[in-house]
Amino acid sequence: MSQQDQLHAMRHSLAHITATAVQHLWPHAKFGVGPVVENGFYYDIDLGDAKISEEDFERIEAEMRKVIEQNQIFERFEKPVDEAIAWAKESNQPYKEELLNDLKRAGTTVAKDLDAGELGTITEGEAAVENVSFYKNGNFTDLCRGPHVESTGKVGAFKLMRIAGAYWRGNEKNPQMQRLYGVAFATEKELRQHLNMLEEAKKRDHRKLGQELDLFTFSDLVGPGLPLYTPRGTVLIEELKNALREISRQYDMQLVSSPHIAKIDLYETSGHAGKFAGELFHVQSHYDQEFVMKPVSCPHHTQIYAARPRSYRDLPLRYIEQTMQYRDEKPGQLVGLQRTRGFTVDDGHTFCRVDQIKQEASMLVEVVRDFYENVGFWGKHWVSLSVRDPKSPENYIGIPEDWDAAERMLKEVAEDYKLDAKRMEGEAAIYGPKLDFMFQDALGRETQLATIQLDFAMPKRFELTYTDEKGEQQSPVMIHRAILGSFERFIMLLIEHFAGKFPVWLAPEQVRLLTVNQEENTVEFASKVLEQAKELGIRVTVDNDNESVGKKIRNAELMKVPYTVVIGEKEIESGKVVPRVRSDMEVQKPHESYDIENFLKTVANEAKSRVSKTSL
C-alpha cells in the first residue's frame, strides 16, 4: 500500500471509529455516509431530536480513544443485497437502507452522489449489484467498500474539528443531518503542523485584516452583505479600476455605463427573472411600474447593442462596465467580501460573429493570464470548463446545437492555452458554457474570479442582429466575461494573498513621513516633502504625533506602509533620506541614503509600473 493509500485508509477508518463512538454515546444514531476529505474525514449523523454540539467533542474523542485502545479488527464480509437491506431495516438505519435500495436498482446514481466513492463496488454504468461489502469493528457494522487499516489501533493523530448541518445526499428537500468533521494525519507532529497552518491562515483572513488595516466595514444599519469601503479600501478599488481601464484601452474594449435598476421586463426577456426570481431585489415605482436592482449587466448591454443597426464590419463590439450589481443572497451565505449582496463587477460583453469566437475567447484568456500573472495569482488556480448537465436540459435556455458548438470552441481555446481545464458537468450558466478561473482563499475555500462565458441564447431572446456581407440578418454571439470577477472577491484574495502587505501600486498609503520632533523647521520640512510627493502622485502622509520615533515606526509597520522616511535635523541639513522599507520587501541596498527627489521619483515609478517587487 502506498503512503497515500495508507493515509486514506487511516482517515476512512477514523470515520468509522467516529461513528462507533457516536453510536456508543447515542445508540439510536442513524448514519449517512462517512468519506475521506482533504486532510481528514467526516461522518453524516442523524440523532433525531438530540444534537451533537462542539461541547460534545471531548467525550466523543475520549470514546474514540477507547475504541482505538481496544485495537478492534476491521473485519470485511459480504452479504447479498437483499440481506443487506434486511440488516439496515433491523438496525434502524434508513439512510443505509436507501443507499442499498439504490444499489439494488442500479448503482450509478449512488456512486455519483457519494463523492468519496463510499460504495466502491459500483462503477459508472454498472448494473445492479448482487453482493455488497461490510466492515465490522467491535460492535459497529457499516456498509462500506473499504479499504481500512487492519485494526482500530493503527490510526494516526486526529482531532474533531467542527460540526455542521448537511442535507442528506446534498438535497435541500431532504432531512438535514449533522456532519462531524475531523482532521487526521499519520503523526502527531503533522497534525500539529496542520493546526498551526490553520492558525497562520486565520491571521491573513481578509475580514480580520480588513478591520486591522482599515479597508472596509459593515454596518448593521446599512445591512448585511453590503460592504462599505473606507478611504484606504477605496484606493484598492480605484487602482484595480485603473488597471482594468488600461487593459480595456489596449484591447479595444469600450467603457459603457448603465443604471442600477431596470424594468422587470428586461429580465423577463433575458430569462433571469424566471430562474433567479428569489435573488432579485424589487423596487416599486409610485407610477405602477416594477423595477429590479440589476443582478447582471448583460441585458443592459444588449440594449446598447440594439440601439442602432450593426454591420458585420462593426464586430466584434466589446463593451465593458465597472458597476455594482445586487443579488438578494440568502442571509446564511453571506461571508465577508466573499459573498455580498452588492458587489462591483468588471462586467463585459463582446458581441461577435461565430467565426470570431475563438479569436475573442483566446484574447480574453490572454488578458486574464497577463492580469493574474502580474498580481502573482497565476498558477494558484484551476480552470473549470463548465458545461451543461445533460440530465437536466430544462435548466438551460437556447438550442442544443448551439450549446454543442459553444462547448466545443471553449474546449479548444482551453487546450490552445494549456489551461488544463476540468470539465464540470452541470456548472454552465443558463445561457451557455463557460471557462471559470477558480482560486482559493486563505482558509482553502474555492471562489470563482475570472470567467469567460459563451452565449448564443441571449442575443436571440433580445432579437439582436447584424447585417452580413450578403445583406442578410444574422444573430451575433455574445461573450460574457469578467477579468477579476467581483472587486469584492478579488480584493479578498489580494488581502489574503499579500497578507495585507500590498505592492506599492496598490498600497493605500505608499510613503509615511515621520517627524523626529515637533519643532517648526522639522514640521515645515516634512510638509515640503509631503507636497513634493503629492505632486508626483504618491499616496503619502505625515505622522507628526508627539510620540517616539520607535513608536511611529511601529505604527507604520503595523499598517504595512511600504516606505517610511524619518525627517529630522540630518535630513534637513543633507537633503537626503534613508528610507525604511517594509520588512517583507526585498531590499537591495539597505541603509542607502537617497536624494529626496530621487527617492520620491523611484517610488512614483514603482507605483506606475504596477509590479509586485520594490525598486529601491
Add this chain to the structure above:
RNA sequence: GCCACCUUAGCUCAGUUGGUUAGAGCGGCUGUUUUGUAAACAGUAGGUCGUCGGUUCGAAUCCGACAGGUGGCUCCA
C-alpha cells in the same frame, strides 16, 4: 433559508457555580516630555454586557424570540 456555535468599551479580551458601584491592554482625549528606526510617562473619558421579553428577592451569567456574526449544507446569472 437550514444545522451548530458566538455577541462584554472604538479594537483585542478577563469576568469564579446568578449576588454590591462590570475589569485590563491597546486606541481616544489632556498634561509632562521633544524624542533618530517596532511601544516615553502620568491623568482622564468611554459599556442599560447585541435588542426585546421571561424566570428569579436578585441576570452580563438561566430560558425564549429577534438582529448581527462564525463554521458548514444548499444556492451562486
